[in-house]
Amino acid sequence: MAYSDKVIDHYENPRNVGTLDKSDPNVGTGLVGAPACGDVMRLQLKITDEGVIEDAKFKTFGCGSAIASSSLVTEWVKGKTVDQAMTISNKDVARELALPPVKIHCSVLAEDAIKAAIDDFKKKRQARQEQA
Template sequence: MSIGRLASTLYTRYQSHSKSYHSHLIQNFESPNNAGALDKNDPNVGTGLVGAPACGDVMKLQIKVDDANKIIDSKFKTFGCGAAIASSNIATEWIKGKDLNDALNISNQDIAQHLKLPPVKLHCSMLAEDAIKAAVNHLQSSRSDKT
């Protein structure tokens, strides 16, 4: 198969799938605001790395807090489907400005409902919730190790 034919086939598949997803999911997948990484050596940065062996999705979510433990920045890198990327992006958007305890209250159900995830993609929102928890736990444990 030629490169042009492959590109055309992939674009056609993308177009047919994009019509079945909610606009919130499409927007967060196509234009993620928080893709990237924070300095892992910064003592105010916590990193959560989670994965779903069943589908191969891997999500790294990082948070940066100020002296009052308020999340001032958040980034993600996700290797997975559009629903996983959208879930990561919405999670990083929602935790900004929250303190650590409030960030832990964001649930996969909230993310799934906002993105209108189909049942077969609910694991993506679960990964996002797990990544938030892992990032907070990493930050808290790294700080307790230094005291």
């Protein structure tokens, strides 16, 4: 099956590949896997105390569509508030990248990764508040 131009672009020039400091209280880490193929995706978000996403990094071991999906969402979430980022759905990702039905799960993975990262950030913040 042929990849769309947008998938190829993100696959060949992935945006925001890398790592943020996991122990930074303002960094949320989302780690998700696809049981159907055995691939993994890590998405990290640096979020200000006001709840704005100022940086995003990802590392994905998977097919072209999984890499493109995570690359795309790192671009999308930057500058957004946590609440706005939570509304990004896999359908948006799949539409933007013109993913074929067999690759929809890659976009699901990207959506799950955003939610997991924000969830991790919120848990950290709550733990901090409870300590204070």
